[in-house]
Amino acid sequence: MIKESINFKEAGKFEETRFEKIHNVIFDSSQEASVLVAQEIANIIQRKEELNEPCVLGLATGSSPIKVYEELVRLHTEEGLSFANVVTFNLDEYYPMDKNNIQSYWYFMHQHLFDHVDILPQNVNIPDGNVNIEELQQYCIDYEMKIKAYGGLDFQLLGIGRTGHIGFNEPGSHVNSGTRSITLDHLTRQDAASSFLGIDNVPRKAITMGIGTVKNAKRIVLLGWGISKAEIIKDTIEGEISSRVPATYLQQHNNTTFVLDTEASSELTRVKTPWLVKSVIWTEELKLKAVAWLSELTKKPFLKLTDKDYNDNGMSSLLTEEGTAYDLNIKMFNKMQQTITGWPGGKPNADDTYRPERATPEKKRIIIFSPHPDDDVISMGGTFDRLVEQGHDVHIAYQTSGNIAVSNEEALKFAEISRALNKNSSESENIINFLKNKKANDIDSLEVRKLKGVIRRSESVAATRYLDVPDSNVNFLDLPFYETGTVKKNNLGEADIQIMCDIIERIKPHQIYAAGDLADPHGTHKVCLDSLFEALKRLKHKSFMDDCWVWLYRGAWHEWESYQIEMAVPMSPDQVLKKRHAIFYHQSQKDGVMFQGDDSREFWVRVEDRNRLTAEKYHALGLADYSAIEAFKRYFF
Incomplete structure (x- = not known):
């Protein structure tokens, strides 16, 4: 039945403020x-x-x-x-x-x-x-x-x-x-x-x-x-x-x-800094958000913020609740300090009361879900490396083939190599003829899509081998929603969700890492994340899921805000270089990648800058000075 009237003020979150003109x-x-x-x-x-x-x-x-x-x-x-x-x-x-x-x-x-x-x-x-x-x-x-x-x-x-x-x-x-x-x-x-x-x-x-x-x-x-x-x-x-x-x-x-x-509204004053607009209930999350904002505004680390800083910037009610700036600063400093860990899979034989991850089991089964065949190393290559080094059973699940992101020129190069090695290969000849005669609106043939998918697979396996992951732990899910041959993808379907359920049930992970970055320019990350959320919803009653924690990383476009980060994994300069080399194995995505967004830098450059900037933000808050940090937020299902 079509509703007779729509009242957006009642249906959504609406508050008129002095800042807003629409x-x-x-x-x-x-x-x-x-x-x-x-x-x-x-x-x-x-x-x-x-x-x-x-x-x-x-x-x-x-x-x-x-x-x-x-x-x-x-x-x-x-x-x-x-x-x-x-x-x-x-x-x-x-x-x-x-x-x-x-x-x-x-x-x-x-x-x-x-x-x-x-x-x-x-x-x-x-x-x-x-x-x-x-x-x-x-x-x-x-x-x-x-x-x-x-x-x-x-x-x-x-x-x-x-x-x-x-x-x-x-x-x-x-x-x-x-x-x-x-x-x-x-x-x-x-x-x-x-x-x-x-x-x-x-x-x-x-x-x-x-x-x-x-x-x-x-x-x-x-x-x-x-x-x-x-x-x-x-x-x-x-x-x-x-x-x-x-x-x-x-x-x-x-x-x-x-x-x-909620994402599009996140910079509005009433959302980003609600204490400037109205009286607020100071939850622990909002306290950390406010103090981090004040630290950035005043360019002072947490422990140097004063009562005057709080009062001058609309946060006197927070001081009234907490007592003094001194007490509040230490509390928020400790909260941020406790997000930092060199043990993303949990530190064995350690008190984990204030650590982001559990100490047990010491060796965890882990799935890293990667929407495209390079998001794993781009977004969490340092953490990936740390998990493998620390002896966890790490499985990689590439959710899509990524074939659409391989250029025709790159595919033609490999097809011509294949023809040179296999003189009588009609498949190679068909691919070469198709690519040489392809017009702007032509959808890739199944043979071309297969070749482009093989290129991405080969690059992925080369990177995971470099990080010492056995080939048997590398999974290519090829979710059907993606396989259209065009930029436009199908809606998430039952087959996609079942594939996700199957791999989670088979591995029974203690940890899942997944891309929580919804800003990729063609929407694949969001569909892949939705497929995981739906799978978790269906599997949450299973006993093994009681021991499963889900951590979300961000991709090449945005990072979590400092107050949102619940696990921060530092990287040494050597690890930064190792991560870079892992990304380099994805050769088809270098030198003029097709889905660059509005940032002309290559992915390895932008992600190194992002990891360095996250470390600098932590240091500016008064925490240790690291070369780079990868950040994660926990998802509760």
Whole structure:
């Protein structure tokens, strides 16, 4: 049954503060939030149907609205929601772009929504990426006039780019701008690079509705998911209106709601430093967060913070509760000190009362889950090495083949080597012919995907051998959701979860390490983490799971904040070099890796910098000075 009304203030976490200039609601998950947004759209469609009027929707593309569209399709197929009275106008399209190109927004919208509901084809309006350049200006004017002819947009769905763009209104866009062609910002093209298999393939221009067009909508909902959007969300909601951040123009719209998940909201003042906004209940976690924040703000180590520092920075209530800065500082210092361990698997014959891990059993069975075939050494190579050196039974589980990340050039090189070694190999010849004639939209053949997967496997085994892991302990799960041959993956399925359950049941681990980094540019980490969480949920009643602890590491894009870290594993300079060499075995991911994100440094460089920075943060808090630290947070299931 479609809900009659949606109250976002009741459904999510909402508090109006003096810092915020746009109404926003925070949800624990994007799934829950997307369902509510879809229900609001459904309500508008039904109200307009009752009035015998068209419902005019402005629609967005990208990863943010996919779950909204999935729910709208479900409402249509299971609850009878009709789109017969709906007229849609999409925000934008790349230019030039053929509508049948799998990267086109025409293709995206039909794949995710239009092909699955009863909307009339003539009511679907998406900017045409094939318009002749001579006709483009008039085409944009006509698109704008058609929206106005329908009386404007009843509802506009938005995402937000890291430049602050809505639609493709990049920095510099005018508040009254209409539909037009625009040159894409370099950061926008970087963010799209993974979908296009490299930034060189991303168009430089687009057609977009203007800021003025969007602002004329009667209702606007902007979706913000993930840690990578946190900074721009804060700038948009709390910053001054500026063309440098076009989304800030939405502060001038009186019926806009930003719908956020916890990661996207993490930089908002009321989330990051709630004691500056209201009276708070000082939990132990919040105390550590506040003191670490104050230490960073004042550039003082924990033990040098004074009563005045606390009082001057809105934390007098914490002192009232704790007594003195002296007592509080020692307490928080000890808490951070106790996260540091050179024994990630637990120290044998030691008092483990204040250690991150248990002393027993002395030799643990351990699974390191790696979403791609190199995340293990990139993200926790030093800890990996330490666990093996200390005699634990370490098993590696590569969750996906990683074949999509192998370039065609790299695959061609190996195919030609194979042909030279096997003169009569028709398979090698087929691969070479396919790669030499492959066009932009072609999906890799099964033979090519197999070869690319073998390349990643061989590199992984070389790295694990270097770290003295027996080949029998290296597992390639090849989760089916990944094996599409394209950047777009399938949803997590029963087969994926069963594979995860099977390996956990077989090994019966005392420790599980998994990637808790959800900021990878193409979403594989999140699906892999979801597969683990679902497997844990199904297996938690098993007796062996009572002795299983789960530790989450972060990938190449973000690190845990210092107050979030529950186990910090220092690395010596020699271990840093050993980790680097382990990463080097993944040769196909060096020198122009396909999924670089917005950081042009190679993975080994960025992760060394990240590990060094974590060590420097610990030292700045007044703790020991290490060369590098890998960080982990425990997950309770």
